[in-house]
Amino acid sequence: MAALLDIRDLRVTMPGLGRPILDGVRLSVADGEAVALVGESGSGKSVTARSALGLFPSTASVTGSVLVGGTEIVGATASAVRGVRTSVASMIFQDPRAGVNPVRRVGDFLTEPLRRIRGFGKREADARALELLDAVGLHDPGHVLRCFPHELSGGMLQRVMIAYALTADPRLLLCDEPTTALDVTTQAEIMAILGRLRRGRGLGMLLITHDLDLAAAVCDRVYVMYAGRIMEYAPAAALVAHPRHPYTAGLLGSAPPLSGEPRRLTPIPGSPLSLAHGVDGCPFAARCTFAEPGVCDVTVPALQKYGDSETACLRAGQILEAR
Ligand SMILES: Nc1ncnc2c1ncn2[C@@H]1O[C@H](COP(=O)(O)OP(=O)(O)OP(=O)(O)O)[C@@H](O)[C@H]1O
Ligand SMILES: [Mg+2]
Numbered sequence: 505m506a507a508l509l510d511i512r513d514l515r516v517t518m519p520g521l522g523r524p525i526l527d528g529v530r531l532s533v534a535d536g537e538a539v540a541l542v543g544e545s546g547s548g549k550s551v552t553a554r555s556a557l558g559l560f561p562s563t564a565s566v567t568g569s570v571l572v573g574g575t576e577i578v579g580a581t582a583s584a585v586r587g588v589r590t591s592v593a594s595m596i597f598q599d600p601r602a603g604v605n606p607v608r609r610v611g612d613f614l615t616e617p618l619r620r621i622r623g624f625g626k627r628e629a630d631a632r633a634l635e636l637l638d639a640v641g642l643h644d645p646g647h648v649l650r651c652f653p654h655e656l657s658g659g660m661l662q663r664v665m666i667a668y669a670l671t672a673d674p675r676l677l678l679c680d681e682p683t684t685a686l687d688v689t690t691q692a693e694i695m696a697i698l699g700r701l702r703r704g705r706g707l708g709m710l711l712i713t714h715d716l717d718l719a720a721a722v723c724d725r726v727y728v729m730y731a732g733r734i735m736e737y738a739p740a741a742a743l744v745a746h747p748r749h750p751y752t753a754g755l756l757g758s759a760p761p762l763s764g765e766p767r768r769l770t771p772i773p774g775s776p777l778s779l780a781h782g783v784d785g786c787p788f789a790a791r792c793t794f795a796e797p798g799v800c801d802v803t804v805p806a807l808q809k810y811g812d813s814e815t816a817c818l819r820a821g822q823i824l825e826a827r
Contacts, residue, residue, distance in 0.1 A: 507532035507571075508676050508708040509556055509593070514568035514578075516551060516732075518561060522782040525551050525564070527732045530807070533676065533708040538699075540711045540719030540740070542755065543729035544776045549712045552729070553678045556593050556710075558585035573675060590621045593676040594669035598684045600661040603668075604653045610637075610664055611649035617671045636667035641697050659690035666697065676708045677701075684714075695722060716755050720744040728752045731777040731787035738813035748815040748824065750792045786818065794819050 509532060516526040526548050533539045541549050551561070555570050558577045570577040573592035575584055597603055604613060614636065615629035624632060630649070637645035640663040653661055662682065669677060679698065683691035699722060702709050713719050719726050720740040727737040728751060736749035747753040754772035774791040777783060786792070789800040800818055807814040817823070 508535045508537075508573060509533040509710065510569070510571040511552065511555065512569045512571075514552070514555060514566070514570060516548075516555070516560060516564050516566050518564050521779045523732065523777070523779060523787075525561070525732050525779065526555075529568070529729075529732070529734055531710075531727055531734065531737075533710050535675065535708055536702075536706045537725070538702060538709045538711065538723040540713060540723040540726040541729060542713055542716050542719050542726060543735075544714070544755075544772075546776050546779070547729045548732040549729055550680055551732075553595065553680050553710055553712055556676070556678055557589050557595060590617075590672050592672075592674060593678060594672050594674040595678040595680060596662075596665055596669050596682045598681040600658060600665045600685070601653065603665055604661065606653050608652075609649070610651050610653070610656070614649070614664070614668055614671060617668070621672070632671070633667070636670050637664070639670070639701065640664070640667045641693070642667075657690075658686050659693065662686060662690075662694055663697065666694075666701070670701070674707065676710070678710050678712075680712045681714070682711075698722075716744065716752075716759065728755065731783065733787060733816065734807065734814075735788065735817070736807075736813065736815045738815075742813060748810060748813065748820050749817050750794045750819075750823065751788045754791075786816075794823050 511529055511531045514526050514529040515524055517524045529552055541552060543549055556572050558580060560566050566578050568578060572588045575588050577585060611633060614633040618624045618629040618632050633649060634645045637648050642648050642660060642663050683694050686694060711719065711723055720743060723740050725737060726740050726743045728735045728749060730751050735751050743752060744756065747756055757770045758772055760769065772791055777787050785801040785803050786805050789795040796819060803818060805816040805818045807816045
């Protein structure tokens with residue numbers, strides 16, 4: 505059976521850049537599966553997630569395949585893409601305030617797609633909006649429906665945005681750093697709501713985050729991205745316990761753990777590869793303490809299979825032996 509989201513060999517290039525924004529990305533999410541996509545700023549996580557809704561940068565050339573619920577997005581007609589956006593996949597963004605119209609009440613915001621796209625009558629749309637606000641854990645949904653966005657806290661508004669994403673009755677939720685703009689307590693509440701909704705409705709989820717520990721706690725599998733390429737993916741627990749790629753190990757070593765013993769933090773040296781610069785070998789070679797000159801900076805590593813994981817590192821075998 506085809507995956508709910510099946511991205512294959514996705515390459516996104518723009519004129520005037522030294523390297524592609526995405527370079528041969530392969531990523532899948534099965535029905536009901538929670539998958540995380542992690543990596544430093546600028547690695548291409550948002551461009552990957554947005555590709556599922558056909559939201560490519562306007563001057564980009566795109567090759568490869570993005571199948572969403574069996575529909576090909578690359579090269580698709582506007583109506584095919586609209587069909588996917590209105591019935592298969594919905595997105596939740598980092599900043600809830602950026603996604604709402606400040607002069608429209610929450611009720612109008614939520615009922616508009618239900619009436620326009622799903623053909624609900626007014627009463628039916630109002631009832632569904634109340635039900636969705638209740639499902640995202642908002643007390644007194646009737647009051648929230650009458651509120652303007654500025655009358656709600658960031659956490660409440662992100663719940664409204666999750667309810668909005670659910671108006672399409674999607675099978676796939678694309679969550680682009682849904683808690684980054686919120687305080688720690690609210691972050692945990694929003695993640696709990698997303699987890700509950702996902703399990704209750706059997707939704708597939710692609711969760712973008714900077715936080716590998718959070719990704720591993722919430723998701724079944726984790727993809728690690730760097731400079732527009734997938735460097736490694738693995739079942740969540742295995743990725744955190746035995747990272748094979750030096751970049752994954754670097755991300756884990758540079759952030760405090762979510763639970764358990766505190767550990768000494770070691771930042772990854774250098775900074776992420778700019779889009780202005782081309783690269784011949786492994787894009788991480790210049791920052792990698794395991795890189796072998798004349799090998800890693802020359803040859804592009806392909807993803808190699810290790811059981812149910814894959815790692816794109818020419819030296820993964822030797823690094824494992826050395827540990
Ligand atoms: N519309 C666009 N036009 C030009 N460049 C773009 C466009 N969208 C993304 N990029 C570039 O593509 C690269 C990847 O961007 P993307 O937003 O996917 O990164 P990200 O991994 O989501 O980072 P962050 O963690 O900061 O959100 C960045 O260098 C970004 O500047
Ligand atoms: Mg992003």
